[in-house]
Amino acid sequence: MTLHYQAAVLHEARSALRVERVAAAPLAPSDVLVGVRAAGLCHTDLEVIDGALRYPMPIVLGHEAAGVIEDVGSAVRRLKKGDHVILSWNPHCGHCYYCDRGLPILCEDYLAKGSQAVQFDGTCKARRASGEELKHLMFLGAFAEYCIVPEQQAIAVTRDIPFDRASLIGCGVMTGVGAALNVAHIGRADTVMVIGCGAVGLAAVQGARLAGAAKIIAVDIDDGKLALAQRMGATQGVNNKQEVAAIARRETFGRGADVVIEAAGSAAAFRTSIEAVRPGGEVVWLGKIDVNTDVTFRWGALMQEISASGARATARRGQRATSPCWRRPISTAASCWTSDHPAHQSRCDQPGLFGAARRKGDPQRDHVRITSDDRRRSAQPRHWPNR
Numbered sequence: 345m346t347l348h349y350q351a352a353v354l355h356e357a358r359s360a361l362r363v364e365r366v367a368a369a370p371l372a373p374s375d376v377l378v379g380v381r382a383a384g385l386c387h388t389d390l391e392v393i394d395g396a397l398r399y400p401m402p403i404v405l406g407h408e409a410a411g412v413i414e415d416v417g418s419a420v421r422r423l424k425k426g427d428h429v430i431l432s433w434n435p436h437c438g439h440c441y442y443c444d445r446g447l448p449i450l451c452e453d454y455l456a457k458g459s460q461a462v463q464f465d466g467t468c469k470a471r472r473a474s475g476e477e478l479k480h481l482m483f484l485g486a487f488a489e490y491c492i493v494p495e496q497q498a499i500a501v502t503r504d505i506p507f508d509r510a511s512l513i514g515c516g517v518m519t520g521v522g523a524a525l526n527v528a529h530i531g532r533a534d535t536v537m538v539i540g541c542g543a544v545g546l547a548a549v550q551g552a553r554l555a556g557a558a559k560i561i562a563v564d565i566d567d568g569k570l571a572l573a574q575r576m577g578a579t580q581g582v583n584n585k586q587e588v589a590a591i592a593r594r595e596t597f598g599r600g601a602d603v604v605i606e607a608a609g610s611a612a613a614f615r616t617s618i619e620a621v622r623p624g625g626e627v628v629w630l631g632k633i634d635v636n637t638d639v640t641f642r643w644g645a646l647m648q649e650i651s652a653s654g655a656r657a658t659a660r661r662g663q664r665a666t667s668p669c670w671r672r673p674i675s676t677a678a679s680c681w682t683s684d685h686p687a688h689q690s691r692c693d694q695p696g697l698f699g700a701a702r703r704k705g706d707p708q709r710d711h712v713r714i715t716s717d718d719r720r721r722s723a724q725p726r727h728w729p730n731r
């Protein structure tokens with residue numbers, strides 16, 4: 345019997361979502377049916393609504409969610425009805441050029457099918473009442489009562505995590521904490537600057553605190569966000585676009601921040617991150633802007649052996665949370681465009697992001713273990729997926 349459910353559908357950019365009754369596709373053997381209990385609104389959803397990120401429509405947005413397994417396909421072994429799960433928007437095929445090289449974050453199927461908002465096999469998971477196929481953002485479409493996802497996209501967690509907190513781990517927390525623990529190399533006495541203190545930036549502040557940073561400078565254009573950042577571990581807040589780089593230097597005996605994590609999603613913030621980092625420091629760009637936008641940098645600011653990464657959140661069993669899409673030392677002084685550069689050496693064996701959700705003796709602990717396993721990351725340059 346066909347399952348019908350309510351979903352919030354976007355029909356065109358810059359219009360309101362419409363709640364509609366839709367019909368689910370049959371459950372494939374490796375799929376699970378998830379009853380969505382909580383879903384967050386990430387800035388990426390807003391970028392689709394604004395038209396800055398272009399996807400085929402009609403589409404169901406929502407890619408940061410948690411829920412309960414309501415049904416499982418015949419080949420599903422790891423999950424069962426009633427399990428509480430966090431949903432991941434980052435499936436991978438396991439056998440493409442990048443998956444074979446331990447870089448599932450760059451999975452070719454993910455990039456190709458993700459931009460079409462269809463499943464890996466090209467199908468859609470639901471239809472409108474008219475019979476028209478519905479697209480799903482980032483393999484999820486969680487602004488709905490139900491989601492049908494392959495087993496690999498549902499990660500079981502302990503039942504005592506409230507759904508509204510668990511859902512945030514699916515994107516904002518994953519991205520920000522993962523950037524601080526798995527992409528940047530934050531040392532105990534380091535000064536870390538986080539530019540943009542929304543969901544992702546606040547998580548980066550907490551990640552920097554977990555990594556042991558001595559100073560965490562939060563930057564935002566909203567004082568309310570800065571107050572929150574300070575409650576979450578920032579040692580100071582800055583709301584002054586002109587002074588950001590100067591403050592970074594003032595706090596570090598003139599050097600600049602050891603690590604700058606950008607989570608604002610603006611060209612100005614990308615530029616500021618490069619100006620505020622110290623020579624030899626690290627910049628991690630998490631924010632996104634329209635893929636066709638050119639971003640300019642002051643040449644002098646780049647001539648300092650800075651290492652820059654563009655990073656995306658990843659959430660799969662056995663995978664680290666947030667992996668670099670590309671990582672490159674930026675240097676014009678010497679020829680160091682080689683994978684032997686220390687900045688390319690990944691920090692391995694970080695505790696999993698879900699470590700806090702794990703408990704000794706918990707039979708589900710294997711379900712929530714997310715650790716690094718990609719020592720073999722290469723230094724090949726990559727750019728944001730073209731979507």
Ligand SMILES: NC(=O)c1ccc[n+]([C@@H]2O[C@H](COP(=O)([O-])OP(=O)(O)OC[C@H]3O[C@@H](n4cnc5c(N)ncnc54)[C@H](O)[C@@H]3O)[C@@H](O)[C@H]2O)c1
Binds near residue numbers: 569607609
């Ligand atoms: N890399 C990934 O995997 C990933 C995952 C999720 C979100 N994102 C991207 O990260 C960015 C942040 O997402 P979010 O959900 O936290 O958004 P958000 O809207 O919750 O937060 C953005 C924050 O940046 C601040 N801001 C805007 N312009 C600024 C500027 N010039 N200087 C300082 N602060 C500024 C805003 O006031 C806001 O507090 C977005 O671009 C989003 O698309 C990336």
Ligand SMILES: [Zn+2]
Binds near residue numbers: 386388515
């Ligand atoms: Zn997101």
Ligand SMILES: [Zn+2]
Binds near residue numbers: 442
């Ligand atoms: Zn792949």
